Amino acid sequence: MSDIEIRDVSxxxxxxxxxxxxxxxxxxxxxxxxxxxxxxxxxCGKSTLLNIIAGFLPPTSGEIRIxxxxxxxxxxxxxxxxxxxxxxxxxxxxLGNVTFGLEMKGVGREERExxxxxxxxxxxxxxxVLPMDEPFAALDALTRDAMQRLxxxxxxxxxxxxxxxxxxxAEAVYLADRVVVMTPHPGRVKIExxxxxARPRDPLSVAFLHCQKDLxxxxxxxxxxxxxxxxxxxxx
Numbered sequence: 001m002s003d004i005e006i007r008d009v010s011x012x013x014x015x016x017x018x019x020x021x022x023x024x025x026x027x028x029x030x031x032x033x034x035x036x037x038x039x040x041x042x043x044c045g046k047s048t049l050l051n052i053i054a055g056f057l058p059p060t061s062g063e064i065r066i067x068x069x070x071x072x073x074x075x076x077x078x079x080x081x082x083x084x085x086x087x088x089x090x091x092x093x094x095l096g097n098v099t100f101g102l103e104m105k106g107v108g109r110e111e112r113e114x115x116x117x118x119x120x121x122x123x124x125x126x127x128x129v130l131p132m133d134e135p136f137a138a139l140d141a142l143t144r145d146a147m148q149r150l151x152x153x154x155x156x157x158x159x160x161x162x163x164x165x166x167x168x169x170a171e172a173v174y175l176a177d178r179v180v181v182m183t184p185h186p187g188r189v190k191i192e193x194x195x196x197x198a199r200p201r202d203p204l205s206v207a208f209l210h211c212q213k214d215l216x217x218x219x220x221x222x223x224x225x226x227x228x229x230x231x232x233x234x235x236x
Contacts, residue, residue: 009062045187
């Protein structure tokens with residue numbers, strides 16, 4: 001398993017009207033096997049930061065370290081889950097798409113197909129670090145709830161290190177060990193909020209609703225009343 005360290009990461013885009021700072025000196029750490037959610041309003045750089053962690057974008061300054069090693073590009077230790085399925089190979093079967101990562105690692109056909117059929121529910125197909133960019137955003141409410149429960153179960157089984165971007169506060173409280181709240185224009189880390197609720201979590205419990213309200217307050221969508229999760233939050 002791999003820990004992750006984000007060290008003073010900034011990203012500046014060059015545009016026709018001049019440079020635009022998308023992320024400004026973002027820093028936080030993740031323990032191996034931690035499930036961390038990143039939340040914030042549109043334009044706060046959540047997905048951009050995830051792409052830097054995944055190795056798709058190089059930061060303008062600062063660095064990402066996974067397992068103590070600097071991230072210099074996309075690696076086999078990371079597998080990204082996006083909002084849509086455009087990343088699938090349309091000329092491959094479903095099984096062929098599932099076995100692609102194993103094929104790139106040189107695993108023989110018979111073995112990789114056996115693994116895929118046995119572990120199709122994700123249990124041992126993903127790498128140690130799993131960046132996820134709002135993968136359930138386009139689903140209807142009932143399907144999203146079912147997928148959140150499945151993801152929580154798979155995470156408990158596999159103990160992957162998960163970085164999960166979402167705009168859904170209830171989803172963050174349901175899934176995360178800790179939530180990083182970002183502010184927009186440019187994106188900065190505002191506060192880190194541990195979610196200490198016992199698993200599996202009940203979205204209708206008083207403690208859950210308190211945590212949800214605390215997160216909404218940090219996002220400016222709830223009254224300024226400190227309770228629940230905020231007792232152990234880390235302002236930055």
